[in-house]
Amino acid sequence: MTVALGQFSELVSNIHEAALDEVRWDFTLRRIAGAFDAFGVALLAVDPKSREMKVASSGTDPAAMQTYNAYYGRMDPVAAAIRHSPVGAILTGNQITSRSQLLRSEFFVDWALPNEVGDGLFAKLNTDAMVDAWLCIAAPLRSASYGTQERQDLMRLLMPHLRQALRTQSLLGQHTTIGRDIFDAWEAVRHGVIFVSAHGKVMHANSAALDHIRKGLDLKIGIGGCLQAVRPADDAALQRLIASSIQAPADGTPSGGSYALHSSNSPHPILLQVVPLGRSNGDGKLSSALILLVNPQAQAEFPSSVLRQTYRLTRAETDVALAVARCPGLQAVADELSVSLSTVRVHLQRVFEKTGTNRQADLIRLMMMLDGALHQTEHRS
Numbered sequence: 001m002t003v004a005l006g007q008f009s010e011l012v013s014n015i016h017e018a019a020l021d022e023v024r025w026d027f028t029l030r031r032i033a034g035a036f037d038a039f040g041v042a043l044l045a046v047d048p049k050s051r052e053m054k055v056a057s058s059g060t061d062p063a064a065m066q067t068y069n070a071y072y073g074r075m076d077p078v079a080a081a082i083r084h085s086p087v088g089a090i091l092t093g094n095q096i097t098s099r100s101q102l103l104r105s106e107f108f109v110d111w112a113l114p115n116e117v118g119d120g121l122f123a124k125l126n127t128d129a130m131v132d133a134w135l136c137i138a139a140p141l142r143s144a145s146y147g148t149q150e151r152q153d154l155m156r157l158l159m160p161h162l163r164q165a166l167r168t169q170s171l172l173g174q175h176t177t178i179g180r181d182i183f184d185a186w187e188a189v190r191h192g193v194i195f196v197s198a199h200g201k202v203m204h205a206n207s208a209a210l211d212h213i214r215k216g217l218d219l220k221i222g223i224g225g226c227l228q229a230v231r232p233a234d235d236a237a238l239q240r241l242i243a244s245s246i247q248a249p250a251d252g253t254p255s256g257g258s259y260a261l262h263s264s265n266s267p268h269p270i271l272l273q274v275v276p277l278g279r280s281n282g283d284g285k286l287s288s289a290l291i292l293l294v295n296p297q298a299q300a301e302f303p304s305s306v307l308r309q310t311y312r313l314t315r316a317e318t319d320v321a322l323a324v325a326r327c328p329g330l331q332a333v334a335d336e337l338s339v340s341l342s343t344v345r346v347h348l349q350r351v352f353e354k355t356g357t358n359r360q361a362d363l364i365r366l367m368m369m370l371d372g373a374l375h376q377t378e379h380r381s
Contacts, residue, residue: 023339273291
């Protein structure tokens with residue numbers, strides 16, 4: 001198992017993107033599973049207020065997870081070992097229980113063995129914002145131990161990024177209703193909107209910005225969750241703009257500015273507009289900055305925010321509904337969104353229930369009618 005520097009950097013970028021858009025966890029965990037040559041990966045976290053368990057997983061059978069949560073989870077030696085381990089601990093299967101004890105246990109015979117799971121690598125990711133959080137890398141039981149030093153080293157390198165992603169995700173979830181309304185309003189903007197902290201870390205990005213970043217043509221989320229431009233010259237200009245929007249000069253106020261971001265894949269540049277935002281933290285710096293990605297050539301598209309707000313859809317459900325309208329079949333939808341086919345079916349069923357439709361054709365017709373009504377309103381105004 002060898003992970004190249006480029007693959008590692010991409011994994012880190014995927015982790016920080018998932019913190020901003022939890023729909024991306026399925027894709028990110030599949031990439032982690034591939035890097036670790038694993039059967040499946042699960043990220044589990046307990047909300048400190050509600051005490052609800054939030055699980056993101058890839059490569060695991062939903063029916064198996066249901067029986068695990070209902071009965072077998074209480075017998076799992078991994079869960080007990082993780083809870084009593086210090087933050088940052090990385091545990092192998094052999095460290096948790098001996099093979100002879102595992103083979104005799106009801107947990108292994110009735111649940112782990114039928115689901116081809118018996119070994120793995122486990123890391124405790126608790127943060128000040130999220131308690132009882134851990135990453136489970138699942139693998140079949142083989143003669144040789146799965147938890148090699150190479151895999152432990154890779155886990156150790158990814159842990160700070162996973163913990164930062166959990167902090168970011170928790171912070172975004174703690175926004176007040178007013179804050180969430182503001183973010184929902186930004187979703188209605190067809191251009192990309194990105195909020196960065198005083199240290200340049202991406203704190204929030206609307207769907208348009210995330211879609212642009214995922215293409216990897218001119219912008220990316222680098223190590224540490226910071227916004228970066230792909231080309232060094234562009235990145236130097238971007239970082240200067242962010243710095244000028246955060247740090248006021250001795251004789252003035254934070255200014256920000258704009259920059260034309262060119263890409264070899266498109267004849268038209270993206271205009272970056274960096275705007276000072278937030279309050280001073282007492283040392284002459286502002287707490288954040290707002291970055292607009294303006295595409296002068298962008299064509300009007302059906303605004304996903306209208307669909308979400310009208311029928312109270314989640315972002316994942318909205319993505320599936322819109323993808324159904326443009327993709328030839330549910331497998332194509334799953335491929336486009338980088339999620340499993342079963343995930344698409346679950347989201348689509350919820351969309352049917354919320355919109356009062358029963359078939360894909362009815363759903364598409366509903367969206368066409370809504371789109372037509374929006375265009376008529378625009379023309380009259």
